[in-house]
Amino acid sequence: xxxxxxxxxxxxxxxxxxxxxxxxxxxxxxxxxxxxxxxxxxxxxxxxxxxxxxxxxxxxxxxxxxxxxxxxxxxxxxxxxxxxxxxxxxxxxxxxxxxxxxxxxxxxxxxxxxxxx
Numbered sequence: 001x002x003x004x005x006x007x008x009x010x011x012x013x014x015x016x017x018x019x020x021x022x023x024x025x026x027x028x029x030x031x032x033x034x035x036x037x038x039x040x041x042x043x044x045x046x047x048x049x050x051x052x053x054x055x056x057x058x059x060x061x062x063x064x065x066x067x068x069x070x071x072x073x074x075x076x077x078x079x080x081x082x083x084x085x086x087x088x089x090x091x092x093x094x095x096x097x098x099x100x101x102x103x104x105x106x107x108x109x110x111x112x113x114x115x116x117x
Contacts, residue, residue, distance in 0.1 A: 021116030
């Protein structure tokens with residue numbers, strides 16, 4: 001699952017997911033992320049930190065607080081250097097722009113082996 005409001009970043013990560021053979025669900029709205037995660041139970045969530053309305057940090061906190069979503073691995077995506085804060089919060093981190101190999105590595109670290117990678 002990808003939660004990203006920047007359409008260029010979303011398009012890029014969508015291409016990576018499709019290229020690697022992963023099934024994909026996306027949202028550009030932070031408010032939709034929790035419901036979508038609960039409904040879809042994705043293998044991993046790529047989560048932008050800077051979202052309008054509800055920040056990625058808020059979404060991460062809510063995901064971790066819910067027994068239905070707490071075990072879903074989260075990869076925080078940010079143009080800022082927030083790796084240490086992300087790790088302390090129990091998430092992996094990718095720096096934007098996200099490159100294909102980094103995307104694949106993040107999937108693997110989350111326990112997802114891409115079918116076509």
